[in-house]
Amino acid sequence: MSEELLAPLAGKIIQIDVKVGDKVEEDDDALVIEAMKMETPIYIPCDGTVVKINVKEGGEVEEDDVLLVIE
Amino acid sequence: MRPYFEKMPEFGTALKKGQIKRGEDNTLRLKEVEGEIAAAVDVIKNAGLPEAKINARGVMTVWQRLEYLVDPGTWSPLHMLYNPADNSEGTTNVIDGLGKISGKWAVIIGFDNKVMAGAWLAGQSENILRVTDLAKRLNVPLVWLVNCSGAKLTEQEQFYANRRGAGAPFYRHAELNQMGIPVLAGIYGTNPAGGGYQSISPTILFAHKDCNIAVGGAGIVSGMAPKGGFDAASAEQLIESTRHFKSNPPGTPKVHYDETGFFRYVYEEEKGVLDGLKDYMKDIPAYNPKFFRVAEPAEPKFDIQDLYKLLPIDQKKVYDFDEILARLVDNSESMEFRPDYGPEVYTGLCKVDGYLVGIIGNRQGYLGKGYPEYADYPGIGGKLYRQGMIKMNEFVTLAGRDRIPLIWFQDTSGIDVGDTAEKAELLGIGQSLVYSIQQSGIPQMMVLLRKGSAAAHYLLGGPQGNDTNAFSIGTAASEVYVMHGETAAVAMYSRRLVKEKDAGNPLEPVIEKMNKVVEDYKTFSRPKYCAKVGYVDEIVNMDDIRQYMKAFTGSAYQNPKSICPQHQMILPRIIKG
Numbered sequence: 196m197s198e199e200l201l202a203p204l205a206g207k208i209i210q211i212d213v214k215v216g217d218k219v220e221e222d223d224d225a226l227v228i229e230a231m232k233m234e235t236p237i238y239i240p241c242d243g244t245v246v247k248i249n250v251k252e253g254g255e256v257e258e259d260d261v262l263l264v265i266e
Numbered sequence: 267m268r269p270y271f272e273k274m275p276e277f278g279t280a281l282k283k284g285q286i287k288r289g290e291d292n293t294l295r296l297k298e299v300e301g302e303i304a305a306a307v308d309v310i311k312n313a314g315l316p317e318a319k320i321n322a323r324g325v326m327t328v329w330q331r332l333e334y335l336v337d338p339g340t341w342s343p344l345h346m347l348y349n350p351a352d353n354s355e356g357t358t359n360v361i362d363g364l365g366k367i368s369g370k371w372a373v374i375i376g377f378d379n380k381v382m383a384g385a386w387l388a389g390q391s392e393n394i395l396r397v398t399d400l401a402k403r404l405n406v407p408l409v410w411l412v413n414c415s416g417a418k419l420t421e422q423e424q425f426y427a428n429r430r431g432a433g434a435p436f437y438r439h440a441e442l443n444q445m446g447i448p449v450l451a452g453i454y455g456t457n458p459a460g461g462g463y464q465s466i467s468p469t470i471l472f473a474h475k476d477c478n479i480a481v482g483g484a485g486i487v488s489g490m491a492p493k494g495g496f497d498a499a500s501a502e503q504l505i506e507s508t509r510h511f512k513s514n515p516p517g518t519p520k521v522h523y524d525e526t527g528f529f530r531y532v533y534e535e536e537k538g539v540l541d542g543l544k545d546y547m548k549d550i551p552a553y554n555p556k557f558f559r560v561a562e563p564a565e566p567k568f569d570i571q572d573l574y575k576l577l578p579i580d581q582k583k584v585y586d587f588d589e590i591l592a593r594l595v596d597n598s599e600s601m602e603f604r605p606d607y608g609p610e611v612y613t614g615l616c617k618v619d620g621y622l623v624g625i626i627g628n629r630q631g632y633l634g635k636g637y638p639e640y641a642d643y644p645g646i647g648g649k650l651y652r653q654g655m656i657k658m659n660e661f662v663t664l665a666g667r668d669r670i671p672l673i674w675f676q677d678t679s680g681i682d683v684g685d686t687a688e689k690a691e692l693l694g695i696g697q698s699l700v701y702s703i704q705q706s707g708i709p710q711m712m713v714l715l716r717k718g719s720a721a722a723h724y725l726l727g728g729p730q731g732n733d734t735n736a737f738s739i740g741t742a743a744s745e746v747y748v749m750h751g752e753t754a755a756v757a758m759y760s761r762r763l764v765k766e767k768d769a770g771n772p773l774e775p776v777i778e779k780m781n782k783v784v785e786d787y788k789t790f791s792r793p794k795y796c797a798k799v800g801y802v803d804e805i806v807n808m809d810d811i812r813q814y815m816k817a818f819t820g821s822a823y824q825n826p827k828s829i830c831p832q833h834q835m836i837l838p839r840i841i842k843g
Contacts, residue, residue: 204632204644222284231646232679234582235631238284258635 197266198241202256206230211252217245219265226250226262241265267832270842271560271622274599274615278592281572289575296579296808299742299793303805306794307346310357314380325454326536328361328376328384331411335452335540336365336374342817344737344804345396347797351388351424355381358390362397364817367409367547371821373401376411377464379455383415386460388424391432396737396803398438401447403709403736404821407550408442409543410451410468414461416483432460439467450546452539453529456515458483466528472542473519473529480517551825558823559620560832566812567598573808579743581717584631584647587612587675590715591627594812596620601841603661608654609633610647613661615670615838618812618819624665624837626658626727627675627715638682640690648679650722655681655695658725659702664837666706669830671822673815674712674727680720680749699725703734707828711818712738713811714802718746729801736822739814740802744793751787755780 210227213219223239247264250256281289311329320327326334332341343363349356359382362375375397377384401408417426425432439449451468457479465471465479473479493500523529533539570593578585592598595616602614612627630647637644638651645651665672681692703710703725712727712735723746724730729738748754759780766773789795793805806814 220283222282224284224288229582230632231644232582233584233631233646233648234580235584236288 197246197264198243199261200225200237200240200263200265202228202258202260202262203237204228204230204235205256205258206235208250208252208254208256208262209234211248211250213239213245213248213263215245215248219243219245228256237262239265267560267835267838270601270838271615271617271832273561274601274617276567276598277600278566278568278589278598280568281575285575289572292578292580293574296574296577296742299579300807303347303742303793303797310346313355313357314378314382317380320380324536325379327380328378328411328413331376331452331454331536331540332361332365332374334537335367335409335411335543337367337369340364340366340371340817342814344400345393345797345800346804347794348393348396348800348803349389349798350392350800352798353387353389355387357381357387358393359385359387360390360393360397362393364400364821366820368544370407370547370550370552371404371817371824372407372409372547372550373397373404374409374411377413379413382418383455384413384461385415386417386425386432388421391425391430391434392800394435395430395438396800398435398442399732400736401442401449402438402445403734404818405445405447405825405827406821407447407547408439408449408468409547410449410464411454412451412457412461412465412468413454414457414464415455416457416459416461433463436463436467439469443469448550450543452543453477453479454536454539456483457517458515462517470546471529471531472539472546473523473532474536474539475519475532475534477519478515478517479522479528480515483515553823553825555620555820555823558622558826560622561596561617561620563620564597564617566593566595568593570594570809570812573811577715577741577743577808581743581745586631587627587629587647587677591616591625591675594618594815595623595625600625601838603664603837603841604657608651608657609637610645610649610651611654611658613657615841618673619816621819621823622670622832623815623819624661624670624672625675626661626672628677628726630677638690641682641686645682648677648717650678650681650692650696650725651687652682652690652692652695655692655699655725659695659699661837662699662702662706664840666702666708667830668835668837669708669826669828670835670837671708671819672706672710672727673818674710676712676714676718676723676726676728677716678719678722678726679717680722681725696721696725700731703727703731706734708734709736709818709822710734711736711815713814714738714740714744714746714796716741716743716745718744718801720749729803736818737803738801739811740793740796740805741808741811742793742805744796744802744805745791746796746801747787747791751784751791754787755783758783
C-alpha cells in the first residue's frame, strides 16, 4: 500500500530531508516549502519507506502536487 | 452558567516523536537567550553595594524586604531591564512587579537602596508611571518600599523637571487616591526633598524608627543660602552644620510621628514595617475568588515545557498557535468564537486559575484555498485580513460588554497591503479595532510570543493602548520593528542603487550601508533591547508565561470596577449558537 504526500500550498522547495529508500516514521521531517516569506515544514504522514521523490531543492510546486510517495 | 464554563471543549494534542526530536535544538536556542536575559537581570539584582555591606549597617536590601513581604510563589517581576535613559548604573533604580501580600494581589515597587541609597535616576519616573498606570488598570493597591536619597545631582537635568519627570508620580499617587486605590508606603532610611514627597504622597505611611522624610535633607539645609562661592570660613561653617544635621536630620519620627502625625505607625524593626504592610493588606477590599471563578482552577493537560519545542525561535518557521495555547490555559479547554471565520486569528474563551478570560492570538501558516476571500493571492498566518480583523472587533466588543479581561498573543508581520486590501477596507477596520479596544475599558495583557511588526503591532492589545493594556511580556523569541531590516534597507536604498548604477559608480558603499541597516535592525529588535526601552514590560521564560497570566487574571478579578453577572453574559451564548 502506498501513500502520497501532497503539497498543502504552492511555493519553493528549500529543503528535502529524505531520499529514496529511507525508512521513515510518521511525523519525521520530509521537506520544507517556502512561500510568502515563511517556511512551512511538511512531515511524513505514515511509517514506511520512501519509494519516490518528485521534487528537487529549488524547484517550485503547486498546491496538491505529489511531493513524494511512501510505501 | 455552569454548563458553559465548568467543562469546555478540550483542545491540543500531545507532542509527536518528530516534534520532540525537532524541538531539541529549538529548546537550546530559546534557553540560550533566556540565559542571557537571566544574566542581565542578575547584574541589576547585584547592582551597587553588596548585600553584606548593607546588612552590616543593620539594614535589609530591597530584595530582602520583597522576599519577606510577598507571598511565596507569587512575585512576578516587571521592568527588570528597563533602562530607557541608558543609565550607567544599568537600572532606573526601582524594582517592581505584581505579587500577593497576605493573599491579595498588589503592584509592589521599591527603591534599590544598594544603589546610591535609592537615588532618583534618569528614566525612573517613566518606570514609576508605568507602575502607577498598572495599579490603575487593574484597580489593585500600590505598595511602596520607599528608601530614596533624592536626585542624583550630577544628572538632575535629565529627570528633575518635565511633564513626565520626577514630580509626575506624586500626581499619579493623588489620582490613585481619588480613584479609591490605596497607596501603602513602608518608609526606610533618609528621604530628603524628592524622597520626602515619595514618602508623603501615598495614602498610609508605615515608618521605620531610623527613617526621616523632609522637604530638604541635611545636605540642602546646610547650604540653602548661596553666597556666590566658597572660602575657608564658609567651608568651616559647612562642616559644623553638616555634622549637626547628620546626627539630627530633619523629619525623623520625633517630628513626623510625635508632632505632625504624618506617620500612621512607627516600627522598631525593619521587618516590623513589612509586618504592618502585611497586616493592612489583609483588610484591602478584594472579592473572594469564588465570586468570579467559573470552575475550579486546573493546570493545563499538557506539559508547559512543551512550549520550548512548539514556538520556533526562527521567525520564518510556522507553528500551531492552538497547541501553544493548550499549554497555558486551565485543563486545555476553550470555547472558540467563530472558528470558521477569519482563520488567521484565534478568538475564544478560556479559563486561567478558574477565571474566565478572553484570548486572542495570531495563527501561523498557510490559511487554505480561497482565503482571503477578496483577493486572488493566498493568505498566510501572522498577517491580518478582513475577516480576522472583523472577528477581533466583534470579540473585543462582546468581551467588553461581558466584562471579561483579555489576554492577547501577538506574532504578526503586518496587515495585508495593496489596492485589493485597501478596497477590502483593512485600513478602516484596523482603526475600528483600536476603537473597539479603547471602548471596551477592560484590562488587557499582551504576550509578544514572537514578532510585533508594522501597524498590526498597534492593533493587538499591546502597550499603545495606554488605557487598557495593563502590561506586556515578551519571550526569548520576541522581536519588534516597523518592518524587517532587509525590507527597510530596500526601502531606503533601492533608488540610490539605481542612481549609482546609472552613474557608473561602485555599488559597494551603498551595499555596506544596507547591511548596516540590517544589523542595526537586528540589534534594536532583540528581547534585551525590547525590555530596556520598554517595548515590553518584561522578558519572561517560556515556562513562566502562565504565572504572569495568573497574576494578571487574579489581579483583574480582585476588585473589578464593573461586573457582568455570569448568567447575563452574551458572548458564551453567541459561541454556543
